Amino acid sequence: MSAEPEKPKLDCREVLEEVYLYLDEECSDRRRGVIRDHLEECSPCLSEYGIEQEVRTIVHRCCSQEKAPDDVKSRLRQKLSAIEQVSEIFSEVAERDR
Incomplete structure (x- = not known):
């Protein structure tokens, strides 16, 4: 039975x-789990997240009829994925250096 790798801890x-x-x-999904775990344990971040969620809800309500072209969405997803991969690599390196 293999143990699941320990999730990295994030700072605020x-x-x-x-x-x-x-x-x-x-x-x-792994990164979402790490962020969710932190938010569940850290009340200052949870408060900030609550504010961010409210802003997001308002923006969504005001702009939900706006649609980006599919090619723009695709390019944005590719760039965000690349940024996330680099971020995960940096996080892993930082964890090893601790």
Whole structure:
């Protein structure tokens, strides 16, 4: 039986930098789990997340009729995926250096 690798711990700065990726579900399931775990344990970040969620709800309500072309969405997803991969590599390196 193989043990699941331990999830990395994020500091508050990292979580708040990635909260929009989390809100937009634009990060991997593993990364979402790490961010969700931090938010569940950290009340200051959870409060900040609550504010971010409210802003997101308002923007969605006001702009939900706007649609980006499919090619723009595709390019954006590719760039966000590349950024997420680099971020995960940096996080892994930082974890090893600790």
